[in-house]
Each structure stands twice: as structure tokens, then as C-alpha cells.
Amino acid sequence: MIRPAFFISDSTGITAETLGKSILAQFENLNFEHIIVPYVDNLEKAHAAVQRINRAAEERGVTPIIFDTLVNESIREVIATSQGIIVDVLGPFVRQLETALGEKPSSTVGRLKNADYDANYKNRIDAVNFALDNDDGARINRYDQAQIILIGVSRSGKTPTCLYLALQSGVFVANYPLTEEDLDDVRLPKALASHRERLFGLTIDPRRLMAIRTERRPDSPYSSLTRCEDEVRQAEALFRRFGIPYLDTTHASVEEIATRILFDSGLRGKGR
Amino acid sequence: MIRPAFFISDSTGITAETLGKSILAQFENLNFEHIIVPYVDNLEKAHAAVQRINRAAEERGVTPIIFDTLVNESIREVIATSQGIIVDVLGPFVRQLETALGEKPSSTVGRLKNADYDANYKNRIDAVNFALDNDDGARINRYDQAQIILIGVSRSGKTPTCLYLALQSGVFVANYPLTEEDLDDVRLPKALASHRERLFGLTIDPRRLMAIRTERRPDSPYSSLTRCEDEVRQAEALFRRFGIPYLDTTHASVEEIATRILFDSGLRGKGR
Numbered sequence: 001m002i003r004p005a006f007f008i009s010d011s012t013g014i015t016a017e018t019l020g021k022s023i024l025a026q027f028e029n030l031n032f033e034h035i036i037v038p039y040v041d042n043l044e045k046a047h048a049a050v051q052r053i054n055r056a057a058e059e060r061g062v063t064p065i066i067f068d069t070l071v072n073e074s075i076r077e078v079i080a081t082s083q084g085i086i087v088d089v090l091g092p093f094v095r096q097l098e099t100a101l102g103e104k105p106s107s108t109v110g111r112l113k114n115a116d117y118d119a120n121y122k123n124r125i126d127a128v129n130f131a132l133d134n135d136d137g138a139r140i141n142r143y144d145q146a147q148i149i150l151i152g153v154s155r156s157g158k159t160p161t162c163l164y165l166a167l168q169s170g171v172f173v174a175n176y177p178l179t180e181e182d183l184d185d186v187r188l189p190k191a192l193a194s195h196r197e198r199l200f201g202l203t204i205d206p207r208r209l210m211a212i213r214t215e216r217r218p219d220s221p222y223s224s225l226t227r228c229e230d231e232v233r234q235a236e237a238l239f240r241r242f243g244i245p246y247l248d249t250t251h252a253s254v255e256e257i258a259t260r261i262l263f264d265s266g267l268r269g270k271g272r
Numbered sequence: 273m274i275r276p277a278f279f280i281s282d283s284t285g286i287t288a289e290t291l292g293k294s295i296l297a298q299f300e301n302l303n304f305e306h307i308i309v310p311y312v313d314n315l316e317k318a319h320a321a322v323q324r325i326n327r328a329a330e331e332r333g334v335t336p337i338i339f340d341t342l343v344n345e346s347i348r349e350v351i352a353t354s355q356g357i358i359v360d361v362l363g364p365f366v367r368q369l370e371t372a373l374g375e376k377p378s379s380t381v382g383r384l385k386n387a388d389y390d391a392n393y394k395n396r397i398d399a400v401n402f403a404l405d406n407d408d409g410a411r412i413n414r415y416d417q418a419q420i421i422l423i424g425v426s427r428s429g430k431t432p433t434c435l436y437l438a439l440q441s442g443v444f445v446a447n448y449p450l451t452e453e454d455l456d457d458v459r460l461p462k463a464l465a466s467h468r469e470r471l472f473g474l475t476i477d478p479r480r481l482m483a484i485r486t487e488r489r490p491d492s493p494y495s496s497l498t499r500c501e502d503e504v505r506q507a508e509a510l511f512r513r514f515g516i517p518y519l520d521t522t523h524a525s526v527e528e529i530a531t532r533i534l535f536d537s538g539l540r541g542k543g544r
Contacts, residue, residue: 003373012531015294022287022341023365028378036540038531065369069294085372087365093295097337100357101275106300121525128432132407160400163435167526253393254439259284259310268308 004056004064005032008049008079010071013038019089020067033060040070046078053082120170127166127173134174135159143195146174148265151192152202153178153231154222155212157249157257161202164258171267183234188242200261201239201246206232208250276328276336277304280321280351282343285310291361292339305332312342318350325354392442399438399445406446407431415467418446420537423464424474425450425503426494427484429521429529433474436530443539455506460514472533473511473518478504480522 005024007016013036024032035056037049056064064084070076071090080086094105134142136159143149148165150158150173158175165171182189192199206228213223221227239246245264249257262268277296279288285308296304307328309321328336336356342348343362352358366377406414408431415421420437422430422445430447437443454461464471478500485495493499511518517536521529534540 012527014527014531015290018287018290019361019365023362023369026343026362026366026377027369027373027375030373030375038535038540063372065372071298085369087368089291089365090295090298092364093291093359093361094298096359097295097299097357100335100337101299101302103299103302105298125432125526128435132431135404159404160397160439163400164439167432167436167439254397255284255286259286263310268310 001062002031002033002060003062004035004053004060004084006035006037006049006053006056006064006066006068006084008037008040008066008068008070010041010075011038011069013069016067016069016089020065020087023067023087024065032065040075040079041072043074043078046075050078050082053079053084057083123170124167127170128163130172131159131162131166131174135162137176137191143174143191143198146172146195146198147267148173148200148261149192149195149198150175150200150202150261151178151244152204152246153183153209153228153235155209155216156202156204156235157254158202160254161249161257161261164254165261168258169262169268171262178231178235178238180231183231183238186234186238186241188238196242196244198265199242199244200265201235201244202249202257203232203236203239203246204248205250273334274303274305274332275334276307276325276332276356278307278309278321278325278328278336278338278340278356280309280312280338280340280342282313282347283310283341285341288339288341288361292337292359295339295359296337304337312347312351313344315346315350318347322350322354325351325356329355395442396439399442400435402444403431403434403438403446407434409448409463415446415463415470418444418467418470419539420445420472420533421464421467421470422447422472422474422533423450423507423516424476424518425455425481425507427481427488428474428476428507429526430474432526433521433529433533436526437533440530441534441540443534450503450507450510452503455503455510458506458510458513460510468514468516470537471514471516472537473507473516474521474529475504475508475511475518476520477522 005020007013007020009016017036040046040049053064066084066086067089068079068086069090098105150162152158154177162173162175165173176192206225209228209232210223210225217223247257247260277292279285279292281288289308312318312321325336338356338358339361340351340358341362370377422434424430426449434445434447437445448464481500482495482497489495519529519532
């Protein structure tokens with residue numbers, strides 16, 4: 001049995017989706033179909049959403065679940081006429097804080113303010129451009145502007161991590177691929193030597209690395225298990241020798257890698 | 273007065289942060305300091321978090337707010353001894369669904385399952401690599417594999433949007449910059465002509481474009497207002513002439529642009 005789960009919002013639906021998926025993940029034995037319905041910002045769209053919900057209920061033969069961040073009460077009332085179970089993921093907390101803080105919420109009617117569209121926004125886009133300009137050792141002359149420099153063998157996860165950190169957190173991250181030459185000498189590449197305190201290493205299981213490289217360049221020395229094993233072993237030796245913190249990306253998502261780097265490097269969560 | 277707002281999790285804290293910020297955004301008149309505390313997965317870390325919360329309370333002279341997604345009850349009880357107001361952002365909904373679905377949650381003790389680390393993960397990383405390979409018209413020969421091809425003048429927001437769509441949704445997006453040559457002729461670049469149904473245009477206010485380009489290349493013809501106005505006008509004429517859907521990115525965040533594109537192109541939220 002697959003139960004439809006709707007994420008409904010008058011804006012992008014990102015909040016409803018993020019929280020809803022986390023809640024559903026607590027029910028591992030059940031199967032859900034995720035359906036995101038953004039921009040439900042008038043009654044007409046609300047009625048259309050109700051039709052979709054009811055159609056899904058009939059097709060699947062099971063009551064859908066609806067996670068919503070709708071602020072407008074008239075729109076919520078329309079959604080409430082559907083056959084789904086509604087989970088209002090903002091309302092109870094806003095009311096709890098209203099009492100605790102003694103302050104009325106500012107936008108009980110109207111569009112949910114996008115919390116991410118703020119003063120940090122320009123910084124995030126600048127950080128994306130920085131990550132692209134400083135990807136893969138392309139322009140080593142701007143490392144002094146980097147808050148973090150990721151190093152690791154080719155395909156250890158550096159680029160997606162850089163981009164995620166830039167897009168989500170506005171952190172300026174460069175990355176540098178450790179070449180065979182760097183690894184053979186167990187030396188720190190010249191370009192990095194003066195930035196040791198900002199280096200962060202990524203490592204990966206050699207078999208996983210082989211699989212990733214094989215997709216890119218099948219049957220090449222680059223994707224052979226021997227080569228992958230050698231490079232990973234040498235990279236880890238380099239990290240240890242120079243006291244560079246490092247992380248195994250084999251079983252981690254890019255979100256987890258990014259959070260861990262922010263945390264371990266003191267850019268988030270540590271000190272005060 | 274600045275009130276500390278803590279986002280505490282036994283995992284990355286992304287869910288607590290996303291929902292917490294959306295809730296706080298409803299109180300526009302208040303100022304909050306955001307503090308993310310990930311990986312609180314044992315009692316020792318819980319006690320350390322309590323110390324940070326209490327220190328923040330003293331320094332700011334105001335009661336902090338705590339948004340948490342902690343699953344382990346012992347850890348939550350430690351956090352509850354702090355001076356902050358706790359908002360449990362998962363618990364009430366998990367209990368509501370437990371009743372509605374007649375199913376026990378699978379992990380009342382232990383780490384919150386990361387909803388994003390799933391079968392789609394490899395696809396998201398592949399999509400990032402695709403976006404990078406097909407950025408800025410670099411390798412036009414893989415357009416047939418793109419689900420969406422973003423077009424627009426230089427610095428209209430194509431690259432960050434592509435990367436966001438790839439990282440968050442695993443959508444394969446290429447992008448192509450409209451050059452002066454393309455624009456003067458009001459013709460569709462050859463490389464794109466056979467992919468019309470997958471094209472999506474981005475446009476931007478010329479004054480905003482000028483500001484962005486000036487940062488990149490000050491005092492150049494490229495960043496002059498005349499040139500920006502001409503390019504934007506011609507690009508919009510091209511979109512209209514060929515019936516290409518397009519979006520103004522001037523006041524939209526990358527999250528909003530991405531959501532709108534998924535929605536308008538039918539990859540999310542439309543049809544069934």
C-alpha cells in the first residue's frame with residue numbers, strides 16, 4: 001500500500017516538504033508517495049488541490065496525509081474539505097511562540113515570508129561563483145579568500161560539497177584535487193602550504209571510488225582498484241602527516257558532509 | 273533586543289533550522305540570533321548545549337528559544353533543564369500520525385533518519401556533474417539529456433539555479449548564455465533549435481543586471497546600463513517570439529526560481 005503525502009504551501013513548499021519528510025521518515029514500515037504542491041495562494045488553486053487530493057485518495061484507496069504551511073485561513077479551510085488528514089506544520093508553533101513571546105505574528109494573512117531571502121542571499125550567490133571559480137585547483141591565486149579549502153583525490157566528493165556549502169550557507173569554499181605527484185611525495189602542494197589551517201580533507205572507500213570513477217571513465221587506469229587504493233592510502237597519510245582534519249564521505253550525504261565540515265572547522269556550532 | 277534561537281538536532285539540524293526559521297519569520301518585529309547545534313547525540317553533548325543556551329540567556333538578558341528534532345527522550349530531558357523555551361518540532365506530529373495511521377514510529381530511540389539520504393541521492397550528484405559539464409554552453413552536445421535548458425543573458429541567474437535544481441531535486445539542467453549575436457538576430461541559437469520544448473528563459477531588471485555585472489567587470493561596456501537594457505529587451509523579445517516560458521529573477525531567491533521552473537515545466541506539482 002502506498003499512501004499519498006501532499007506538501008502544500010502558498011510559497012515554494014520547501015518548509016512543508018523538509019519537515020513532512022522528516023516526520024514520515026519516522027514510519028519506516030510505511031510507503032509514501034510524495035507530492036509537492038507549491039504556490040497555493042488563492043481559493044481557485046486551493047479547490048484544484050482538493051481535487052488532486054481526492055483523486056489520489058480514490059486511486060490509492062487510502063487516506064492521504066497533507067502537510068501544509070498555509071497562512072491564509074480561507075485557503076486552509078478549503079483544503080480542510082478534502083479527504084486527507086491535515087498536519088498544520090507552522091500554526092501550532094506560531095501560536096505557542098505568540099503566547100511565550102507576548103507578540104502577535106506579523107503575517108497571519110498573506111504569503112509566508114521566505115526566511116531564506118534575506119541579507120545573506122547575495123553572499124550565497126557570491127559564494128557559488130567563488131566555488132565555481134576555485135573548483136578543482138583552477139585558480140589557485142584566490143585561496144586566501146577561501147574560508148575552507150577542501151582537498152582530496154579526484155571524485156572524493158569535493159565539488160558537490162563546495163557547491164552545497166556555498167548555496168545553503170554562503171561559505172566561501174575552494175577545492176584542490178590531490179594529484180599523483182602530490183601523493184607520491186607525501187608533500188603538501190605548494191599552493192596550499194600557506195593555508196594549512198583552512199584545509200579540510202575528504203576521503204572515501206577505494207571500492208566506492210572505483211565505482212564512481214568507472215562510470216566516468218570505464219576500463220582506465222584511473223578507475224582501477226589498485227590506483228584507487230593507492231591514492232586513498234596516500235591521501236590519508238598526507239592528512240595525518242600534516243594534521244589536516246578529514247572525513248570519510250562513503251556513507252555520508254552531501255548535507256551531512258557539509259554540516260560536519262562547518263561544525264569541525266568551527267564555522268558553525270562550536271565555541272562562542 | 274536580540275533573542276537567541278537555537279536549532280538542536282542529533283543529526284545535521286537542517287529540519288530544525290528550516291522549520292524554525294519559517295516560524296520565526298512570522299515575527300517580523302523581533303530580532304533573533306540563529307545558532308545551529310548539530311550532532312547532539314549523547315548526554316555529554318546535551319549538557320554542553322545546555323551550558324551554551326544558559327550562557328546565551330545571560331549574555332543577551334532574554335530567554336532563548338530552542339527548536340529541536342531530538343528523538344532520544346533522555347537527551348531531550350537534559351535540554352529541557354536549560355533556561356530556554358523548547359519547541360519540539362517533530363514529536364507532536366509523529367504522535368498525531370501514530371494515532372491517525374495506527375502505526376508505531378520505527379525509531380523513537382536513536383538517530384533521526386536523514387530523509388534526504390535515499391535512492392535519489394546518486395541522481396542528485398549525477399545532476400550536479402551534468403550541470404557543471406553543461407554550464408554556460410560549454411558542451412552543447414549533451415542537451416538531449418537535459419530535462420530543462422535555461423537560457424538568458426550573462427548573469428541573469430542561470431548557473432546558481434541549475435546547481436540548486438541539481439543538488440536539491442536531481443533534475444538535469446543545462447544552461448546556455450544568449451550572446452549578442454543570438455540577440456541581434458532575434459533567432460534561436462542552432463544548438464537549441466531542436467530542444468524548444470525544454471527551454472526556459474530567465475530575465476532580470478536591467479539596473480539590477482548592471483549592478484551584478486559591475487561587480488564582476490567594473491566600467492566595461494559589458495556592465496553599462498545601455499548594454500544591459502538592450503540585451504534584456506532583446507532576450508525577452510526572443511522568449512516571446514518562440515513562445516518560451518520565462519521568469520523574472522530580480523526579486524526572487526534561487527529557491528523560488530527553482531520551484532517556479534519545476535512547477536511551470538510540469539516536473540513538479542502539475543498534472544499527475
